[in-house]
Amino acid sequence: MNTGLIVLFVVLGLLVLIALWYISTMNRLRQVDLKVQEAESGIDVALTKRFDTLTKLLETTKGYAKHESETLQNVIKWRNGIPQNATLKDKEEFLGQLNTVASGISVVVEKYPDLKADTVFKELQVAVMNTEEHLQAARRLYNANVTQLNTIIVTFPQSIVANAIHMEKRSYFEAEEKKRQDVEFKF
Amino acid sequence: MPDKFASFNIAKQKAEKTLLIGGILALLGLIVVLLVSPATADVETAQILGGIVIGIGAIVAMVGGGMFAKINRTFKNDILIGVMKELMPETTYQPDAGLDPYTVYQTECLKRADRFRSEDLITGTLEDVKFRTSDVVLEERHVQHTKNGTHVYYVAYFTGRIFEFTFNKEFDGYLQVLESGSPMSSRPFKKVAMESIDFNKKFRTFSTNDLSAFYVLTPDIMERMMKLEQENPGRISFSFTGAVLYIAINNNKNTFELRLFKKIDESMIEEFKTDFLVIKDIITSLKLNQKIFKNS
Numbered sequence: 001m002n003t004g005l006i007v008l009f010v011v012l013g014l015l016v017l018i019a020l021w022y023i024s025t026m027n028r029l030r031q032v033d034l035k036v037q038e039a040e041s042g043i044d045v046a047l048t049k050r051f052d053t054l055t056k057l058l059e060t061t062k063g064y065a066k067h068e069s070e071t072l073q074n075v076i077k078w079r080n081g082i083p084q085n086a087t088l089k090d091k092e093e094f095l096g097q098l099n100t101v102a103s104g105i106s107v108v109v110e111k112y113p114d115l116k117a118d119t120v121f122k123e124l125q126v127a128v129m130n131t132e133e134h135l136q137a138a139r140r141l142y143n144a145n146v147t148q149l150n151t152i153i154v155t156f157p158q159s160i161v162a163n164a165i166h167m168e169k170r171s172y173f174e175a176e177e178k179k180r181q182d183v184e185f186k187f
Numbered sequence: 188m189p190d191k192f193a194s195f196n197i198a199k200q201k202a203e204k205t206l207l208i209g210g211i212l213a214l215l216g217l218i219v220v221l222l223v224s225p226a227t228a229d230v231e232t233a234q235i236l237g238g239i240v241i242g243i244g245a246i247v248a249m250v251g252g253g254m255f256a257k258i259n260r261t262f263k264n265d266i267l268i269g270v271m272k273e274l275m276p277e278t279t280y281q282p283d284a285g286l287d288p289y290t291v292y293q294t295e296c297l298k299r300a301d302r303f304r305s306e307d308l309i310t311g312t313l314e315d316v317k318f319r320t321s322d323v324v325l326e327e328r329h330v331q332h333t334k335n336g337t338h339v340y341y342v343a344y345f346t347g348r349i350f351e352f353t354f355n356k357e358f359d360g361y362l363q364v365l366e367s368g369s370p371m372s373s374r375p376f377k378k379v380a381m382e383s384i385d386f387n388k389k390f391r392t393f394s395t396n397d398l399s400a401f402y403v404l405t406p407d408i409m410e411r412m413m414k415l416e417q418e419n420p421g422r423i424s425f426s427f428t429g430a431v432l433y434i435a436i437n438n439n440k441n442t443f444e445l446r447l448f449k450k451i452d453e454s455m456i457e458e459f460k461t462d463f464l465v466i467k468d469i470i471t472s473l474k475l476n477q478k479i480f481k482n483s
Contacts, residue, residue: 135403
């Protein structure tokens with residue numbers, strides 16, 4: 001066989017291999033990105049659940065401590081839940097506000113023994129705890145997927161494909177644990 | 188209790204002696220059959236004699252085995268049930284009963300066996316957590332065709348303990364954490380990578396819902412599962428199905444059995460106690476009695 005023809009076949013073979021690798025890397029990136037998006041919507045669902053449960057808890061608190069309840073209600077920026085165009089930073093901030101309200105309710109309840117004994121209040125408190133567990137799970141799932149995506153993006157040679165399709169590193173969803181502990185209430 | 192041990196030890200020694208005599212007789216018979224030279228004048232007589240001695244030895248050994256099994260059963264009923272009640276009053280120990288095959292296959296991490304055995308059933312409630320556990324042996328049938336005919340034999344692929352813990356709270360989806368293998372189920376299980384590298388190295392996590400996996404497997408629980416794995420030699424599998432957690436420990440161990448040529452004493456009872464307390468260990472170390480696993 002002609003040497004030139006052999007070289008041509010080798011080059012063509014290599015090009016096909018590169019194309020296949022490029023497509024599979026691109027697909028992998030898109031799949032992980034989709035997982036990140038799904039996980040982010042999981043955070044939205046968990047945040048909404050936490051917001052709804054806390055709102056109900058505040059309503060119950062109002063019957064015993066109207067002023068404190070209204071003060072806490074004012075801490076929440078979005079009264080109708082998470083807006084469509086909210087960024088991850090906005091959601092972090094929103095979570096911080098919800099956590100502030102939850103901590104505030106814990107302070108209020110210590111002042112009102114009747115409220116503490118209220119059956120509906122107790123049930124809602126458990127529900128709030130439950131939403132916190134769900135939110136933590138959603139946050140961990142999101143962050144695990146972000147780690148997976150970011151690892152591919154920064155690893156050579158996959159980084160070439162990521163750059164070509166304009167895929168960028170994603171931010172983690174932070175819980176701001178420290179800020180929560182520092183909250184002080186003066187009603 | 189030591190007096191009671193003494194009578195058991197005497198009976199046990201008698202059974203062991205019978206077993207030993209049977210074994211020696213069978214061995215002697217075998218030696219006679221094997222060593223008799225074809226040149227010997229009375230080959231047939233020697234072989235018949237050897238065969239008879241083997242037969243007598245086998246019968247004596249079977250009698251000894253039967254005696255030992257009877258002592259084992261009596262020991263469980265007379266001693267172990269009491270020990271168990273003392274340790275965990277809200278539980279019941281039934282030496283002759285076991286988990287049914289349906290429950291075992293509900294774990295969805297063990298394949299169906301050709302031969303199933305189960306014994307030493309313990310049921311009850313500990314710290315508000317309902318549980319059932321028993322020894323289980325699962326065997327696979329093998330057929331070997333040789334020039335002398337077909338030989339059928341069974342090989343055990345699971346010998347160990349299965350635990351079932353029932354909660355008042357339903358999990359969303361199905362979750363399995365396995366040391367090896369894959370779920371034995373037609374459910375759409377997907378492999379999930381947890382954020383802990385050590386956990387992923389030790390276990391393979393499968394779930395029908397990623398979020399549920401992260402909800403159940405908190406960092407603390409993952410750490411405790413790894414610790415539990417270290418404390419229990421063998422292959423351990425966790426299966427969360429509906430409102431039930433199954434744990435299967437394949438450790439090639441038959442718990443709560445008397446051992447041949449080992450005296451029954453307090454140290455043996457302590458060993459049995461440790462085996463009983465594994466249930467409590469699992470409940471507390473996996474925090475099954477707390478928070479997300481318990482109904483409000």
